[in-house]
Amino acid sequence: MDESEKKVWAEVLAEAKRDPRWHHSLHGCFECGVCVGSCPSARYYDYSPRRIAQAMAREDLNLLKEIVEEDIWNCSQCYACTRCPRGNSPGGLVIILREVAVKHALPSAVEAMTGYTRVIYKVMTTGTQVSSDMLQVDAFPDWGPQVADTSKHLDEWRQAIPTASLWGTKSSAWNVDQKTRLELYRIWQMTGVMDWVKPVAPSVAALLEEEFEEALEEEGEE
């Protein structure tokens, strides 16, 4: 790693450490391996929560680079690693590193959004992450013939649910008021999330602005 690269990764680490949660997630490492033994991702990927805890405790910039570029998106975020007898939370470190990666549109974050932007659009516009119209055979062939049944009968099946907020909803999980959707969009604006999304998922940001800016203007909001 040359000096200029060192400078970049030192800043990534410094930014991660400025997150108030960082120091609650890292207390040193016994190398006992409890976190690895508990970790579902470690069973299927070349991934080790212990490596993350150790590298971050040592502030090893070379390993930090490898972890951010290759490891963090493999974590399952189940927090089984919090079994750590030292009170570490490698999963907690991962979510902070993911945030930094997204905020600075690091290559691994941009790559992680591949195939995922539709979900971001869904949650940012409706406030609900999944909807029944996503249950299409081409999207979920591995879920078996029940997906085809759902897709075929979706219109009437969604009407045949007595929970009123779900009546007829296909593009959102439940019927979310337009006022509530606008409030959610304003939260994304006021908290800087829109600025984070633009570099990693520009199409989502553009669609959101198109969908909500006019409505906000009509309501007299900037």
Place this chain on the structure above:
Amino acid sequence: MNPVRTEDLVVSRNRRHHRDPALAPTTDIREELLELEHKGELIVHRVPDPHVLVGTKYGRQKKIPMGNVWHHKSCGQCGHIPGYPTSIIWLHKMLGLDSYDPTNQTSCTGWNYYASATSNSLAQVSVACRNFAAAYKDGFYPLIHCGTSFGHYKDVREELVTQPELRREVRKVMEKLGYPLVFPEEIVHYSEWVYAVRNKLAALKVHDVSGITACVHPACHYHKLIPEDVVYDDEIYNGERTAVITGLALAFGAKVGDYSTWYDCCGFGFRHILVSRDFTRSFAARRKIEVMINEANPDVVLAQDTGCVTSLDKSQFAVKPHGVKVGVPVISDAQFAALAMGAHPFRVVQIHWHATDWRPLLEKMGIDWQSAWEEFQEDLERIKRGEIKHLEWGDVFNG
């Protein structure tokens, strides 16, 4: 291998835990929340009366509201397994408890946060507080349906209480939205409510489930995030695991089959279920379902969260040709209780949205699903003919 005997799960042996709140490794964040209210920083939304007290991991007591709740729904449940929230609401109605099904609610957006990190602490706390303020203004207490929302909101509570600067920023956001800064006295998961009323529900059962063996999967974000707030009971697993789900199954008279990988996640992975499903499938099928079959041979898997039901249920189809042992239906504790209490399997439990064959389970529970399916088909025909626009609770209780 035979399932673990029920008495092994419930009988207290010599090993008893000494639960003393004073010895808990963490401070009681709820007291700090009340101090902030005393200083005028926020409003604490009190658990309404009547409520019941349940014990948590270190012996602290937690208030569980009996009714007057704001159903904080789960996006995964409502989108893909709608019988899950519907069963929770049905159970409230069966106990004659008032509740509210809002449309001014968003999800916690935590699923996306854990999957893509396209959010930040300020946004996540603001989303939570907007929902809580909406519930407060509506006059109902939030009952959290989702395991991730439950755990995430407790993380949010830690951040809000311990970070004054973050609190100031969130207050500004709420002011601009026209809401007060409100946080609930307790974060309550629906499965805790189910646990608290399990004996009242069991008293209404109409199907004998003593021949049913269930394997229990507790949700990671229920019992691994802020574990000191999670419901434990010395009479269940000797107080060594959370008592929710298992407490309900035992109250109904079902057998609970133990298995060695109970602590493992379901394989959901948040982003994996959507974009790396090979991991989810492999983990859910090989590390969970197959182990359950080998060690306990269950009739059903009971879970308490959106992602767990989805991962464990949907992952079984594709691995079957590879010789993996699968074929166990997966439903929530609330759906199981509803079925045992005579809820319509399609109008209420909406079991047709589940992938793994549920027919053997229903038949073993003594439920005539064929007749129920014919009734439901007639409902669908009436909707298609335009005679009714949608199914209503009146159709469920009077139909």
